[in-house]
Structure formats: structure tokens, C-alpha cells
Amino acid sequence: MAFNPGGTSTQPGGPAQPSQPAFFNTLLERGKKRQSAAISDAGPVDIPNLQLGIGGLRSLAQGISRVDRDDPQTRGVGKKGLSSLAASGIPPSAVRSKLASLDTQAASSGTPRHSESFDPDTQRFLRQIQQRGKDAIATDSFNRVRNEFNTFLEDKIALSWEDQREKMFESLGLGHYKNNRPVNDMSKTGDYTAASALRSRSSVFGRSGLKKSVIGTPTSGPMGTHIFGDAAAAQSDPYPSNSRALREKMERYAAIVRNLNSARMQEKPYPILHELREIEHNPTDGLHDAYDAIVKIVGESKLHMYLSSDRPEFAQDYLNDNPGSDAAVRMRERIIAGSRGFLEERFRNDMNDLLNSDPKTALRGGIPSPLSKVRAYIRLRFQRKDLAADDAEFQQLGEDHCWVLIFYLLRGGFVKEAAEYVSQNNFRSMDPKFAMYMTTYALEGRLPRDLQQKAHIEYQQRVRNAPDIDPYRMACYKIVGRCEPSNRRFEGINQKIEDWTWLQFVFAREESRVEEIAGDSFGLLDLRKDFLDIGQRVFADNSGNHAIYFLLQILAGMFEHAVVYLGQFEPASAVHLAIGLNYYGLLRVSNYFTSNELLSYTTSDQPQINFASIILQYTRDFRAGDPEAAVDYFSLLCLNTDILGDLGKSQVSVCHEALREFILESREFTNLLGDIKPDGTRIKGAIEQRSKLFGIHDDKEFFRLITLQAAAIASDKGLVADAARLYHLAEDYDKVTELINQGLSDTIVSNAAIPDSNEGRTTSSTEGPGAESISLAYRMRDLYGGNAMYYSKISRENLSSFELLLRAIEAKKFMDKSLWSEALDEMNGLAILPLTAEGSVSYIRNTVQTFSTLPPVVSRIVGQLMMWCIQCIGKRRESLQQGLYENDMRHALYDQLLTAARDLMTFAGMVRYKLSPKLYQALACAAGDIGL
Incomplete structure (x- = not known):
């Protein structure tokens, strides 16, 4: 409630008075009016008498704040002050704060303003008006320039500082600034979110030159370590960074990619896995075996090159996101069969190597059949005493340890030979049930449900009654009868990691879970989970042999994980393994523009790898020195054009974006884009020669599109020469x-x-x-x-x-050579300035009208041309004044130049608002210098 001098209170719903701070400011204002009325002998003002002044109220309020409620001497003073304030209608609690907010200088600061005296000087008045106009023009120009500059900053310098900081860290060799997820982390963190997608790479075409580059900047750090993150740089590399061996290896890789593209243009298959396998000589990295396993899965052969590539079939099956579909089941069965076949073939090779190392002890002899080889192998192993424990008992049938012989026949993939061996009368008499199981297993690759149940029962009985008698017999029952699937390991047998892995693929079957016996269901998806668990427990800290885990991932068909895992140790080899897999459609790729992670997951929880990213990053190491090789690698991005939907289109888009940026970066226009002879004949460049690989059948339109896009970016960056060259190549x-x-x-x-x-x-x-x-x-x-x-x-x-x-x-x-007359004649020949108007206003107005129709590139130079003309006129008149002789012709020319200068200033006055204020001011100053 506001204080009212009249003794009444204003209602809360009344209008507010923001101009008066209320309470004491109101009293001060009325006090000033009262004093003014008394001095001017005015009538009395209807204001109640105040018992206390402002100073008294302040002292009283301060005294109240210092009152000690427990002191009887001051308690009366406090009560008296409170009563006085309450009688005046002022809340005591608000007194101190209101006094602190008083503007005590307000009463004395108000001085009357006197109106300006009349100035009869019209010239001064006009100068003031002119000065105000100039100030207004200058202010307006300044505001316009400031707004244009701010708009330019917003449009052109809107950089992502996180990206810039990341680029600086990479260029300084400090690795990545952001703490990305380790690539060896097999736990899934989910798909990318919508927010991360918005923060990621943006559109394909029409991007600003200041945005994040697709191909990145060429690197000078350790070769390949920037592809798979900081983890790759921290691992031991068999090839030192930038070593000669690594460069030679990369050159061989480039030759393979070049040959692959040549075959693609001819629509012929290419044995890329065999070619890449020849480069990997290190037996400890697992790459040699990995390529052999993939060859087994896809069935690649160098002897049947007339067959077309099976990529469409493989891609259709492998990229099917429904794990229960026929295509997905067919692909998993193919992976199981190929991996098992590889492990069996590798065992046969190891067996032959062992026999060749000690032929005297092996005593192979006879016909070199699989049975004779296995017998010699067992003989050599018995000699070395590494088949089983020392106290193990082995059943013999004649000279053979029959169960050991059957086991290694199965281990080597000689199923038919094992069935023939157990069909002999002497073995049938010893174990007729197993002979029946083995014969059926050899025909169908598995046992029917009734026989499998019988084999399970017999296996369990032998485990309970005689578990220590010939462990190889129990192993044979486990293999043929698929017994005890929850315990997928051999008991009592000396075995390697390859033997354990082989047993996992023996048990893995892709069948309907309804048809499987309860507890016996075990497929490739379950095997992958086991391998992932092993990787997290054993290989997460890179303490184990990384080649073992890498090979396990390849055998299980975890190709995306295998590429990323290998990239930590050998980035260049991982890139080309991804190329070989992608050639056959065995790699699930992600969208480059929406995926920020190297390894991510689809909505159906399927792993996918950013294939475009690893290819583009890999080229950073060599594309400056070998642009044609970089184009070959860029074309590999279009291997995925057969993928349906936006994903396939995005791969083509990033390929075209990479080509456009690379054209500008390398500036190898002749090598990449070709050239045009003076007679119009086109010379094809590297890109046009490979245009069939870039997903567009119209070669001319594709070439023109790529060139125009690169030219537009060059023009935006101010590279006039490059832009003009590119537009010329685009015709x-x-x-x-x-x-x-x-x-x-x-x-x-x-x-x-x-x-x-x-x-x-x-x-x-x-x-x-x-x-x-x-x-x-x-x-x-x-x-x-x-x-x-x-x-x-x-x-x-x-x-x-x-x-x-x-x-x-x-x-x-001419001006730079001080040839003023020639320069004036040249500018007069342009016919855009009234240099020959001779004072004719109509001629000047016609020139103004012509000025309005000039193209922008010409109209914007008119101001500078006028400045040049004024300078030339001044210099020419100066030279005439300094002449030794005077005559009428010289005077006439002198006056003619002055008239031309005046006509120019008249013209400038008519178009002054189309000129910049700075230029018009400079023009006026130049005209004043020559006497206008």
C-alpha cells in the first residue's frame, strides 16, 4: 500500500506509478513544490504538516535498528519511533531500505534548459544540414557494412571448433582428442542416436568448402595408424612406420586394386583373396590362414576364372537382417562348412609336414592313401608320447589303435575312409553299434533323431562305467553322435586350439530349434557369443596372441569385428581384408554420413563397419604422390551400389564427394579429368577412364557433374584459375x-x-x-x-x-606508364562515361540511363573508372601548365579537360547513391585537387 499525503490509501488494483519510487521521494517532490510556492507568493498547498524532516527520519530509523530489545533505556525510544512511523502510514520494516534508495541529488540536479538562440546565418545553417546528412550517410554505411560483415561471418566462418581441434591434434601427431570407444571393445553400445547423426557429416553435394572434408588432409604421421584410432598406434607393428618394407607392401596392394578394377571394367571375376594371400608372408599374424578360410567359405578358385563373381548371391544372403530367414540360414551353413573344411585341410597340411620332418620314424610305406598317412601320423605321435596321458589305455584291433585311427580320420575330414574302416568284420564284431552310427553319419553328415538318442544313452553309460578306457573312443562317440553338447571339449586327449575350434564347428548346426532335442541346440550365432566372451576375457588387454582371436572371428563369420580388431595391429592389412570381403558381399557397411563410429550396429543388432571411412582415410598416406591409385581406391566405394535403399545411394554419394574434393586437393586436372585440344578433341583422364566403376552409365553426364561440382567449390574458395580450368573441362x-x-x-x-x-x-x-x-x-x-x-x-x-x-x-x-592521354582515350572508348558531353546535361542523363542497364561486373567499376579519369585529367592539365610555350590549342585542350572533369562530377552527382560513400568522397577530394 503506497503512502498518500491526503490521508487515504490507494487501492491495490489502481494504476502503478513507476516514475516515483514511492514513500520519501514523493515527500521530497512535494517539499520542492511547497518551497517554490512559498517563494512565488502563491496560495497555500494542501499538504499536511510533517513532524520530521528527511534527516530526522533517517536518524530515527537508524536508532530503531540499533535498539536493544533487552535494554529498558532504549526500549522506550524504539516504541516511540515505531509509533510515529506507524501513525504516518509507513511500514517500519521498509524504512531503512527506502532511505538507502533515495536519490538525494535529484532535488539539486534539475537545471532549466534554455532554448537555442536564433542564428540568422543561412550558410552556417546549410553547412549544419549538410554535415548532418553526411553523418547520417556515414552511420548508415557503417551499419550496413557491419551487418554484411556479421552475415559473412555467420555464413562462411561458422566453424565447428570441435572438428578444428580434432584436426589440429591429428596434424600434430597427438592422436584423437575425443575419447572414442576402443575398437577392441566387443560390448555393444547401441546404435548412433539422432543427436549424433545431426552432429555428423551433412549433405553430399553443395557443401561449403569450410565444412569438414570427406577425404581429410594428407597425413605425415605413422602410416595407417589414423584409420583405426589411437589403439592402432599403440600396438606393435611388424613394419616400422614409413619403412621401406611397408611402402613396398602398399605398392603391391595398389597393384592388386588396379588389377581388380581392370577386371571389374571388363566384367570378369578376379581372385582377389588369392592375390592378397600372396602378400601376407608372416605366419604369426594369422592373415595367411584367414584368407585360406575365406577362400573355403566363398569357394574362390584361380583355375575357374570364367565364372562370374558370386557377390550378388553372397550379399543377398549375408546382408539379410532376419536371422531366421532362409537366406541367413543358408549363409551360416556355408560359413560353418567352409570353416570346418579349412580346419580339416589345415590339419592335413600339418600332418604332412610332420611326416615329412621324420619319414624314418613314420614309416609311411605302401600306397599313399589317407589311411596310410593317418597310421604313419599316429605311429609318429606314439613315438613322441603326446597322444594322451601316460596312463591312458588304447584299444587295439590288429596293429591299429582303432579309436585313435578313427578319430584322426574324422579330424582330417576323411569321413568316407572312416566309414569303410568300421565296416570291416573285425571292427563290427567289436562295436557293431558304432559301426552303424558311423555308416549313417558318413552318408548324411548327421544321425537321425532315434540313432542320436541311442548314441547319447550309450555315451552316458560309458562315461559312468568306464570313463578312463580309451579316451579316443569317447571322442569318436562325441563327434558322431553329437553327444553332450554342453561340454564341447575332448577329455583325456592332448589337443590344440585348432582341435577345440574344429569340435565347435562339428557341433554347430543350423536347424530349427523345434526339431532339435531340448538342450542340444547350438548354432553359429551361439558360437559367435562364445567367441565374443573369449575375446573379452582373454584378448581384451591384447595380452594374448592376437592372431588366434582374429582367426576365430574369421571362422565364425564375424568379419566386421575381425577387420576392426586386425586394424589395431596391421591397419594396411585390415583395409585390404575389408576390400576382399566387400568384393564378395561379406561385409555389412554403414552410412558414412550418419555413422560416427567405425564399428556400429543396425537396428536389428547386426554389426556394420564404416567401409567408406577406412578407404578414404587409407588414401591419405599416398594420394598426394599417386593420384591414380587414390582414384582406384575411391572406386571401391561403389562396390556397394547393389545395396537397396538409401544405404547404397550413400556409398555412391560419398564416392562422388571424395572425387570432387580430391580434384581440388591434388590440382592434377590433366591426369584426373583429362584435357581438351584446340580442335575440341577430348583426352580422357583417370576418372573418365574408370567412369564405369562409379555407378553412372552416362559417362559424359557423370564427368560433367563431377567437374561442375568441383568447379563450384573452387569458385567459392576464390580459386579462380582452378575454377575456370574445371568449367572449361566441363565445356x-x-x-x-x-x-x-x-x-x-x-x-x-x-x-x-x-x-x-x-x-x-x-x-x-x-x-x-x-x-x-x-x-x-x-x-x-x-x-x-x-x-x-x-x-x-x-x-x-x-x-x-x-x-x-x-x-x-x-x-x-597506360596509367601505370604515365601515358595519361592514351589512358583517357581508352576509357572514352568504353562509352560508359560522359567524357565528351561538353557540358550537355541531356548527354549526361543519357549516360546515366545507360549506366542503369550495365551488367553488374561492369557497373561496379564505373566509380573506379571515374577516379582514374579525374586523375588522368589532373595529370594531363598539370603537364599542360608546365609546358614551355602557350598557344590557343593548349588553352582549348586545358579548358576541354576541365569541362570533362565537371561533366564527370555532374554524372557522379546523379549516380551518387549507386556509388559507395567512401568512393564518392574520394572522388570529390580528387576533383577539388584539380580546381573543381
Whole structure:
């Protein structure tokens, strides 16, 4: 409630008085009015008498704040003060704060303002009006320039500082700034979120040159370590960084990719897995075995090259996201069979190596059949006492340890030979049930349900009754009868990791879970989970042999995980393993523009790898020195064009984006884009030669599209020469002329010195963009001027602007040589300035109308041309004044130049608002210097 001097209170719903701070400020205001009324002998003011002044109220309020409620001497004073304030309608609690907010200087600061005295000087008044106009124009120009500058900053300098910091860390060799998820982490963190997708790479075409590059910047750090993150740089590499061995290996890789693309253009298959296998000589890295396993899975053969590539079939089956579909089951069965076949073949090779190492002890002899080889192998193993424990008992049938012989026949993949062996009468008499199981197993590859149940029962009985008698017999029952699937390991047998792995694939079957016996279901998906668990427990800290886990991932068909895991140790080999897998469609790729992680997961929890990212990052090591090899690698991105939907389109888009950026980065226009001879014949470049690999069948349109996109980016970055060259290669000659016109116009407006060379044909990079534009202009005139094929495709407006701008350049050359008359004649020949008006206002107005119809590149140089004309007139008149002899002709020329200068100023006054204020002011100053 506000204090009312009249004794009434204002209602809360009344209008507020924000201009009065209330309470004591109101009293001060009324006190001033009262004093003024008393001095002017005015009538009495209806204001109640105040018992206390402002000072008294302040002292009383301070005294109240210091009152000690327990002191009887001060308690009365406090009560008296409170009563006085309450009687005045003022809340005591608000007194102190209100006094602190009083503006005590307000009463004395108000001084009456006197009106300005009348000034009869009209000249001074006009000067003041003119000065105000100039100030307004300057303020308006400043605001406009500031707004344009802010808009430019927002449009062009809107950098992502996180990306810039990341790029700086990489360029300094400090690795990545962000703490990305380790690539060996097999736990799934889920798909990328919508927010991360928005923060990721943006559109494909029409991107600003200041945005994040697709191909990145060439690196000078350790080769390949930037592809798979910091983990790759921390691992031991068999090839030191930038070593000669690694460079030779990369050159061999590049040759394979080149041959692969040659085969693709001829639509022929290419044994890429065999070729890559030949490069991997290190037996400890597992790559040699990995390629053998993949060859078994896909069935690649160098002897049947007339067959077409099976990529469409493999890709359709492997990329099916429904794990229960026929295609997905078919692919898992193929992986199981191929991996098992590889392990059996590897055992046969190891067996042969062992027999060849000690042929005297092996005593192979006889016909070199699988049975004789296995018998010799067992004989050699018995000699070394490494078949089982020392106290193990082995059943014999004649000279053979029959169960050991059957086991290793199965281990080597000799199922038919094992069935023939147990079909003999002497073995049937010993164990007729197993002979029946083995014969059925050899025919169908598995036992029917009834026989499998019988084999389970017999196996369990033998485990309970005689578990220590011949462990190889129990192993044979476990293999043939698929017994005890929850315990997938051999008991009592000396075995290697390969034997355990082989048993996992023996048990793995892709059957309907309804048809499987309860507890016996075990497929490739379950095996992958086991391998992932092993990787997290044993290989997560890279303490174990990484080649073992890498091979397990390949055998289980975990190709995406295998590529990323191998990338920690050998990045270059991992990149080309991904290429080989992707060639056959055995790699699930992610969208480059929406996926920020190297290894991510689809909505159906399927792993996917950013194939485009690893290819683009890999080329950073060599593309500066071998641009054609980089184009070969870029074309591999279009291997995935057969993927349906936006994913397949995104792979083509990132390929085209990479080509466009690489064209600008390398500036190898002739090698990449080719050239055009003066007669119009096109010379194909590396990109056009491989245009069939880039997903577009219209070669001409594809080439034109890529070139135009690169030219647009070059133009945005101010690379006039590169943009003009690219537009010329795209056969857009009108755009070439437009670019050169813009460059000439910029050169004239900047008032830069023109290089005095042979028509500007030879320029240096230190002479600036102006010299470059002039050199381009003369070369264009020489090339286009005499060939109707070129100038017929250039618009008349651009041609006329080009001729006019080139004449303006010639005028500037005359000025730089102090040839003032020649420069004036050249500018007069442009017919855009009233140099010959001779005071005719109508002529000047016609010139103003012509000015309004000029193209922008020409109209923007008119101001600078007027400045040049004024300078030339001044210099010419100065030379006339300094002449030794005077005559009428000299006086007439002197007056004619003065008239021309006045006509120019009249023209400038008519178009002043189309000129920049700074230029108009400079023009006025120059005119004043010559006496206008």
C-alpha cells in the first residue's frame, strides 16, 4: 500500500506509478513544490504538516535498528519511533531500505534548459544540414557494412571448433582428442542416436568448402595408424612406420586394386583373396590362414576364372537382417562348412609336414592313401608320447589303435575312409553299434533323431562305467553322435586350439530349434557369443596372441569385428581384408554420413563397419604422390551400389564427394579429368577412364557433374584459375567467361597495379589473384577468339563485358606508364562515361540511363573508372601548365579537360547513391585537387 499525503490509501488494483519510487521521494517532490510556492507568493498547498524532516527520519530509523530489545533505556525510544512511523502510514520494516534508495541529488540536479538562440546565418545553417546528412550517410554505411560483415561471418566462418581441434591434434601427431570407444571393445553400445547423426557429416553435394572434408588432409604421421584410432598406434607393428618394407607392401596392394578394377571394367571375376594371400608372408599374424578360410567359405578358385563373381548371391544372403530367414540360414551353413573344411585341410597340411620332418620314424610305406598317412601320423605321435596321458589305455584291433585311427580320420575330414574302416568284420564284431552310427553319419553328415538318442544313452553309460578306457573312443562317440553338447571339449586327449575350434564347428548346426532335442541346440550365432566372451576375457588387454582371436572371428563369420580388431595391429592389412570381403558381399557397411563410429550396429543388432571411412582415410598416406591409385581406391566405394535403399545411394554419394574434393586437393586436372585440344578433341583422364566403376552409365553426364561440382567449390574458395580450368573441362565456356569477368572486375575495383608483361601471359604466384585473372583473360581471348566452337556457346552479354573489362585493364596499364592521354582515350572508348558531353546535361542523363542497364561486373567499376579519369585529367592539365610555350590549342585542350572533369562530377552527382560513400568522397577530394 503506497503512502498518500491526503490521508487515504490507494487501492491495490489502481494504476502503478513507476516514475516515483514511492514513500520519501514523493515527500521530497512535494517539499520542492511547497518551497517554490512559498517563494512565488502563491496560495497555500494542501499538504499536511510533517513532524520530521528527511534527516530526522533517517536518524530515527537508524536508532530503531540499533535498539536493544533487552535494554529498558532504549526500549522506550524504539516504541516511540515505531509509533510515529506507524501513525504516518509507513511500514517500519521498509524504512531503512527506502532511505538507502533515495536519490538525494535529484532535488539539486534539475537545471532549466534554455532554448537555442536564433542564428540568422543561412550558410552556417546549410553547412549544419549538410554535415548532418553526411553523418547520417556515414552511420548508415557503417551499419550496413557491419551487418554484411556479421552475415559473412555467420555464413562462411561458422566453424565447428570441435572438428578444428580434432584436426589440429591429428596434424600434430597427438592422436584423437575425443575419447572414442576402443575398437577392441566387443560390448555393444547401441546404435548412433539422432543427436549424433545431426552432429555428423551433412549433405553430399553443395557443401561449403569450410565444412569438414570427406577425404581429410594428407597425413605425415605413422602410416595407417589414423584409420583405426589411437589403439592402432599403440600396438606393435611388424613394419616400422614409413619403412621401406611397408611402402613396398602398399605398392603391391595398389597393384592388386588396379588389377581388380581392370577386371571389374571388363566384367570378369578376379581372385582377389588369392592375390592378397600372396602378400601376407608372416605366419604369426594369422592373415595367411584367414584368407585360406575365406577362400573355403566363398569357394574362390584361380583355375575357374570364367565364372562370374558370386557377390550378388553372397550379399543377398549375408546382408539379410532376419536371422531366421532362409537366406541367413543358408549363409551360416556355408560359413560353418567352409570353416570346418579349412580346419580339416589345415590339419592335413600339418600332418604332412610332420611326416615329412621324420619319414624314418613314420614309416609311411605302401600306397599313399589317407589311411596310410593317418597310421604313419599316429605311429609318429606314439613315438613322441603326446597322444594322451601316460596312463591312458588304447584299444587295439590288429596293429591299429582303432579309436585313435578313427578319430584322426574324422579330424582330417576323411569321413568316407572312416566309414569303410568300421565296416570291416573285425571292427563290427567289436562295436557293431558304432559301426552303424558311423555308416549313417558318413552318408548324411548327421544321425537321425532315434540313432542320436541311442548314441547319447550309450555315451552316458560309458562315461559312468568306464570313463578312463580309451579316451579316443569317447571322442569318436562325441563327434558322431553329437553327444553332450554342453561340454564341447575332448577329455583325456592332448589337443590344440585348432582341435577345440574344429569340435565347435562339428557341433554347430543350423536347424530349427523345434526339431532339435531340448538342450542340444547350438548354432553359429551361439558360437559367435562364445567367441565374443573369449575375446573379452582373454584378448581384451591384447595380452594374448592376437592372431588366434582374429582367426576365430574369421571362422565364425564375424568379419566386421575381425577387420576392426586386425586394424589395431596391421591397419594396411585390415583395409585390404575389408576390400576382399566387400568384393564378395561379406561385409555389412554403414552410412558414412550418419555413422560416427567405425564399428556400429543396425537396428536389428547386426554389426556394420564404416567401409567408406577406412578407404578414404587409407588414401591419405599416398594420394598426394599417386593420384591414380587414390582414384582406384575411391572406386571401391561403389562396390556397394547393389545395396537397396538409401544405404547404397550413400556409398555412391560419398564416392562422388571424395572425387570432387580430391580434384581440388591434388590440382592434377590433366591426369584426373583429362584435357581438351584446340580442335575440341577430348583426352580422357583417370576418372573418365574408370567412369564405369562409379555407378553412372552416362559417362559424359557423370564427368560433367563431377567437374561442375568441383568447379563450384573452387569458385567459392576464390580459386579462380582452378575454377575456370574445371568449367572449361566441363565445356561450360560461358561460365569460364563469367568467372574471368568477375576476376577482372575485382582487379579493377581493387586499383591494383597491372603486371607489365607480354599481355600478362606469364604470372607468378606472388603477383596475386589480379595478375592471375588477367593472365587467364588473355589466354581465353587467344583460345576462344578464333574458334566458333567456343565463342558460339558464350552469351553476348558476357562477351561484351569481357571486351570492355579488358579495355579497362589496358587503360590502367597506360596509367601505370604515365601515358595519361592514351589512358583517357581508352576509357572514352568504353562509352560508359560522359567524357565528351561538353557540358550537355541531356548527354549526361543519357549516360546515366545507360549506366542503369550495365551488367553488374561492369557497373561496379564505373566509380573506379571515374577516379582514374579525374586523375588522368589532373595529370594531363598539370603537364599542360608546365609546358614551355602557350598557344590557343593548349588553352582549348586545358579548358576541354576541365569541362570533362565537371561533366564527370555532374554524372557522379546523379549516380551518387549507386556509388559507395567512401568512393564518392574520394572522388570529390580528387576533383577539388584539380580546381573543381
